[in-house]
Amino acid sequence: MANPTRRYRAALLTPTDAGELLFLPDAVLEVDPQGRIASISDYQREPHAHGLLQDLRGHLIVPGFVDTHLHVPQTRVIGSAAGPLLEWLDSTVFPEEARFADTDYAAQVAHQFLDCCGSVGTTTFMAFATSHPAATERTFEICVERGFRATLGLTLMDQNCPPALRLASDVALQSSRELAQRFHGAADGLIRFAVTPRFALSCSRPLLEGAAKLSEELQLPIQTHISENAREGVETLIEHPYAADYLGVYEAVGLLTSRTILAHAIHLTASEWERLAASGAAIAHCPDSNAFLGSGKFNLGKALAHGIRTGLGSDVAAGRSFDLRRASSHAFDTAREVGVDVSAAALFERATLEGARALGLADKVGSLEPGKDADFVVLSTKVPQLDQHVAVRLAGFGAELAPVARTYVRGRLVFDARSSF
Ligand SMILES: [Zn+2]
Incomplete structure (x- = not known):
């Protein structure tokens, strides 16, 4: 009724x-x-x-607050980030994500994740699941049941990760297609499926290209990371030598679209800023995560000067809190440190309406x-x-x-x- x-x-x-x-x-x-x-x-x-x-x-x-970037399976390792990105992934994140082979464990964490979102006023989020199709399916079901506005994806990794998390390209793409067909638009549009390559380093070129084709065919949003950490950037170009810079990998494989949300974008060159802006892709700015991992300082001024849609992300668990008001505080500090003027009002708008714009949902929420x-x-x-x-x-x-x-x-x-x- x-x-x-x-x-x-x-x-x-x-x-x-x-x-x-x-x-x-x-x-x-x-x-x-x-x-x-x-x-x-x-x-x-x-x-x-x-x-x-x-x-x-x-x-x-x-x-409701709009969290444009975080990771469901990292809920229980919040506060554990203690070092550069790649070391933390190996020491803490990948072992925790491997536990999601157990779908019951995944379900427990998904409930806890949604409890945390609700308790800080996050109504809409774009999040990574793990590379386990069954755990991801269960996470979608729980989001439907609990009534949140969720954009989620199966995390794609077919290289540079532990065997327990590696999913062969063909299986990953077929599973993504099946999950998208079942959940994209579910709960009368509250739920969306996002094509979710973890980052360029963890994906082969064929997997990235297949992901781009799937997104194009089904008009799915795309989420991934870019230029978070300096060493990550160097290793990405060794892994993908056909690209002249980090953004060039996503460009070459067809993943840079107006449906794409890129997390971090800290170490971009002038050319990358220009091309990112021209593509219509959006950025998820995750200031607490960037500070906690020592990744660097995002320049909000450049994003705004280029007219790039930019939302805020908690990036749990590299971020230490689900609370977007805490992310706003960190965004304020980071902006000050790079010489950009922001206000509480502007950051409140960024945590709500601008986040909705970044996710392409501003006609409904924000x-x-x-x-x-x-x-x-x-x-x-x-x-x-x-x-x-x-x-x-x-x-x-x-x-x-x-x-x-x-x-x-x-x-x-x-x-x-x-x-x-
Ligand atoms: Zn992330």
């Missing part, structure tokens, strides 16, 4: 498609039976026009506007006077002063702090 129309009274802060920030200290958010936003109004202007509503005064409603899906977070504000300035700081950075009380995806409650312990 469809839900009835629901109305929530609280303060509300959202970026808008028109490029403005909307703040209403006493708003009514109306959600229709299909889970879409029917209207947003000012309670004070029409105090008697709203019928039954949930009184959430003392709370701030914001759009801001609270009539017609969009009701993906929103209710923050419990502990400050007596909530004006726009304070609301922006709480939504942008202030996790402790404004913890997540509830998280909704398409109008459905997917996390409730009252029942999570």
Whole structure:
């Protein structure tokens, strides 16, 4: 049975498609039976026009956060990154991912992963699974069951990885096709399948080319990593000598498209910035991960100057927190360090609407506007006077002063702090 129309009274802060920030200290958010936003109004202007509503005064409603890059199977090794990328993959990540040969273990971790997403207000994410088709299938099923807006993919690796994680090119591509056919567009469009080469180093050229063809044929999004670590860049060009630079590998095999999201993009040359911009691909900026692994500092100013869609990613588990407000804080610091001016408001927008744009989902989510899906977070504000300035700081950075009380995806409650312990 469809839900009835629901109305929530609280303060509300959202970026808008028109490029403005909307703040209403006493708003009514109306959600229709299909889970879409029917209207947003000012309670004070029409105090008697709203019928039954949930009184959430003392709370701030914001759009659900959009995490453009993280790894489901790394949930339990969060905080373990202790060194350069390639060493950490060998010592910690690959042994943990190998445990996903056990599908029950994968299911436990998938639930824990979604608990973490919900608890920090992440409603939409683009994530890597492992290279195990059965575990990936189970992870998709759990995302459907739990109601999150998930873009997921089977991680492609046919070289430079432990045998337990290696999946032959033909098997990997056939499994990807089958998973895409079953899950891309599932749950009435909440779920998408992404073609997911881990990175160029872990994939042979035929696998990369096959992945590009599959994405083109089924019009699937693509996620991978680029230029995270200096040594990774050098080894990539040894492995793929036909390319003049890192981006050139993805260009040559057909993976650089407007459906592509590239994580990190730290060590790009001027030419790579130009070509990336021309391709229409997007970037997932993961500042906490970059700091924790010592990978380098992403230059947000260059991405913006080139007009490249850029979202924020927690990159769990190289990132130490699922919380995109923590990623925003790190993005602020990183921008300062490379001489780029940013504000809490701009980073709040990046963690929501810009992230949705990066993932090609801004027609449905990213801001609270009539017609969009009701993906929103209710923050419990502990400050007596909530004006726009304070609301922006709480939504942008202030996790402790404004913890997540509830998280909704398409109008459905997917996390409730009252029942999570
Ligand atoms: Zn990553």
